[in-house]
Amino acid sequence: MAEIPHTSPGPARTDVFRLIGFGVGVRLLGTALGVLLGLATIALAVRLLGTSTYGVLAFATSVAALVAGLCRLGLEVGITRSVTMLAVTHDPGGLARLARGAVKLVFLTGIAGFAAVVVAMLAASLGADTSTELALGVAFGVALLAANTTAVAASFARGLGRMALMEGLNLTQTAGRFVVIAVLAGLGLASLDAVALGYGLVALGAIGVSLSLLGRLVGARRLTAPARREARAVLAASAPFAATGLALVVISRFDVLVLGLTGSGAEVGSYEPALKIV
Amino acid sequence: MLLVPLLFVAPFLPAATRLVAEPDRGGFRELLVDVSKLVYVLAAPGLVILLAFPEAVLHGLYGRDFPADATIVWILLGGFLVNLVLGLNASALAAVGTRPALVRVGVAGTASMVVLAVTLVPPFGPTGAALATATTYAVLNAVTGLELLRATRVHPFGRAFVVVLSTSVVPALAALAVRRWAAPAELWTAVAWSLGLWAAWLGCLVGLRAISPHELRRLVPAPRGG
Numbered sequence: 001m002a003e004i005p006h007t008s009p010g011p012a013r014t015d016v017f018r019l020i021g022f023g024v025g026v027r028l029l030g031t032a033l034g035v036l037l038g039l040a041t042i043a044l045a046v047r048l049l050g051t052s053t054y055g056v057l058a059f060a061t062s063v064a065a066l067v068a069g070l071c072r073l074g075l076e077v078g079i080t081r082s083v084t085m086l087a088v089t090h091d092p093g094g095l096a097r098l099a100r101g102a103v104k105l106v107f108l109t110g111i112a113g114f115a116a117v118v119v120a121m122l123a124a125s126l127g128a129d130t131s132t133e134l135a136l137g138v139a140f141g142v143a144l145l146a147a148n149t150t151a152v153a154a155s156f157a158r159g160l161g162r163m164a165l166m167e168g169l170n171l172t173q174t175a176g177r178f179v180v181i182a183v184l185a186g187l188g189l190a191s192l193d194a195v196a197l198g199y200g201l202v203a204l205g206a207i208g209v210s211l212s213l214l215g216r217l218v219g220a221r222r223l224t225a226p227a228r229r230e231a232r233a234v235l236a237a238s239a240p241f242a243a244t245g246l247a248l249v250v251i252s253r254f255d256v257l258v259l260g261l262t263g264s265g266a267e268v269g270s271y272e273p274a275l276k277i278v
Numbered sequence: 279m280l281l282v283p284l285l286f287v288a289p290f291l292p293a294a295t296r297l298v299a300e301p302d303r304g305g306f307r308e309l310l311v312d313v314s315k316l317v318y319v320l321a322a323p324g325l326v327i328l329l330a331f332p333e334a335v336l337h338g339l340y341g342r343d344f345p346a347d348a349t350i351v352w353i354l355l356g357g358f359l360v361n362l363v364l365g366l367n368a369s370a371l372a373a374v375g376t377r378p379a380l381v382r383v384g385v386a387g388t389a390s391m392v393v394l395a396v397t398l399v400p401p402f403g404p405t406g407a408a409l410a411t412a413t414t415y416a417v418l419n420a421v422t423g424l425e426l427l428r429a430t431r432v433h434p435f436g437r438a439f440v441v442v443l444s445t446s447v448v449p450a451l452a453a454l455a456v457r458r459w460a461a462p463a464e465l466w467t468a469v470a471w472s473l474g475l476w477a478a479w480l481g482c483l484v485g486l487r488a489i490s491p492h493e494l495r496r497l498v499p500a501p502r503g504g
Contacts, residue, residue, distance in 0.1 A: 013305040014496065016293035020313060021497025023289020031285070077291065077372050084292045088299035159292050166288070240377040243384025244368065250388045251414050255407040258399040270345045271404035275411070277335060278279055278328060278354040 023163040030167030034174050041178045045195075048185045053192060056126045056136065063120045064140035068147045069249070071109040074242030075102070075148075075234075076155045082237055083159025096220035099156065101230025103211070103223045106148040108231065113148075114141030132192050139200035146173060146203035146210070153210040156217050165213065172209060176202030279328070279358045282321040283365045286313055290366060294373035303432070306370070311436035312493060314366050318442060319489065321362055322449070323476040328355055330453035331468035338465025350408045357412025363443065364419040367434065371426045379425035387418040441488040448482075449475040 046054045079102055086094040121137035122130070150169050157166040180198030184190070215223055256275070260268050290313060297306040327335060328351055336346035371379060391414040398406030427433050452475050462468050483489045 012296055012300050013302060013308070016296055016305070016309055017312075017496040018499045019293045020286065020289045020309075022499040023293075024285050024497075027285045027288050031281075080291050081295050081372060081375055084295035085299050088296055158288060159295075161289075161292055163289055240375075240380035240384075241372060243381045244372070244387070245384075247384045247387030247391070247418065251391045251411065251418065254391050254395050255399065255411045258395045259404065259407045262400040263403050266345075267403050270347060271350060271407055273340050273344070274332075274336060274347065274350045274404075275354060275408075277339065278351060278358050 019161050019163070026163045026167050030170060034171055037171070037174045037178045041174070041181050044178075044181045044185050048181065048190050049192065049195075050190070052127070053190075056128050056133075056192060057195060059124060059126060060117075060121060060136045060140045064117050064144045064147070067113045067116050067120075068144040071113045071144070072106065072148045072151055073245040073249075074238040074240070075105070076151055076158075077241040077245070078238030079152060079155040079234070080159040081241075082234075083156050087160055092219055095156075095218040097227070097230045098234065099152075099214055099218045099220055100223055100225060100227035101232075101234040102152045102155075103149070103214070104227045104231035105234050106152055107145070107224070110145035110148055113144045117141040117144055128192060132196070135193050135196040139196040139203065142200050142207075143173065143203040146206040149207050149210045153214040153217070156214055160217060162217070165217075169210060169213065172206045173202060176205065279321050279324045279355075279362055282324075283317050283362065286317050286366070287369050291369045291373055294370050295375075298373050298375075303430070306373075306430070307432045307436075310366060310370050310432060310434050311439055314363070314434040315436075315439040315442050315489070316493075317366065318362055318439070318446070319480065319483070322446060322479070323472050325355070325359065325362070325446075326449055326453045326475055327468055327472035329450055330457040331462060331472070334463055334465050334468035337463075338468075347404070350404055353405065353408040353412050355412075357415030360416045360419050364423050364434065367419065367422045367426045370432070371422055371429065374426070374429050376425070376429045379429055383418065383422050383425055386421040387414060390414040390417040438488045441486055442483060445479065445482065445486070445488070449479040 042054075045057060049057065079098070082098055083095065086098065117140050118134070118137035121133045121140070124133075126133060128136075150172055154166045154169040157163070157169060177199060180195065180202060184194055184198065211223055215221060256268060256272050259271055290309075294306060294309055297309060332348045332351035333346040336344055336351070368383070371383065391410065394410035394413055395407065398410045400406070402409065423433065453472060456462070456471050456475075460471075462471060480489075484491075
């Protein structure tokens, strides 16, 4: 890209600093709320299910989060940048096409991710019934799709400077899961099948809310209409950001992975907590 | 030390992209310089406490029995310091959207981590892992900074940011002196020393006009309809 030209300072320069101030404040609140809700969910779930059964749920959560992250490598940054560019050039038609392409893309990658989560749940030796593992696989497969649909809607909100909406979307599933576990704890229903059903319903709700809000943001209906060409364009726009996204994943995990493969448990146990605090 | 940059990156990308689209190179540079400076200043207490009192932090968080190794923290701190100073360059480069540059950055970061981890971790264990991670952060940020400079001729080192960076040596050295003479073992004492030294440094920065009230006021969102 050519060098950015010099122009006289316009209102955009004032607006971007306000966006930074507001965005950081909202992000701080959202992060704190997300951490608190996440911790409260874990604390309730461990008490409700017991450590061993909770381990099955934790495994499903980790697998779904990992596969979801891989399915949307680079997508959020690519979409945010494209949305801001289209918003500045006042191209609502372009925004609607981008939204259709992004939704199509996350549904396609979501199907592959769904299959990967179900296979991982059935392949792992978790000690739960096969029907329960299948139920969890399906629920977290849908949760993966919801996470990525929500990420697309949140990226549109971020690109348009709607930081509070972005944070709200990011918290949808976390808050929903907390409600599910709190209700089950209130009922004294310590069942992984019930958790799977609750998490699956939360994920379906999150998909509906995300698509509805995304449609309103870009002023478009039928975001799930066929959009193969638009999906290819979104993929091409996001590809370079996937390279940097992959680098960040590798940098944040590979040292501990190699240490775990070549060193002792004690070495990993002393290194990983130190890495976390820096 | 990743938390503060993480909070700023979410609004920084659309803000920087908007200035690229306008286009407003002066605004883009001002945004990068001022926000980089702010991120560094806000993350500085973390830098000070981890530099001077790593054992107090590790024991305070993980218990007295935790095998706290200050060397590991110091090695990691080197890489994360580079990331703190240059970390917003990655979002700035993403806003510019130079595709080959983004791919080169990704390849350099991934290759550096894989090669260094495979080379250093088996013989040196946790120390090797810390060296691999810190060096990779330095490589990643150096490549990103060079790519950004090549694409836009913009870098974050404005006069005020250089003043902030160079003067931050003072609270760091003062904290190391406290480590030597007072040696606080409790987490809360370490936090109190770090925040006290940081606050004194912050006062000096305002006095040196490296941070101005105007810079903070303009971050306040306008009231609705205003």
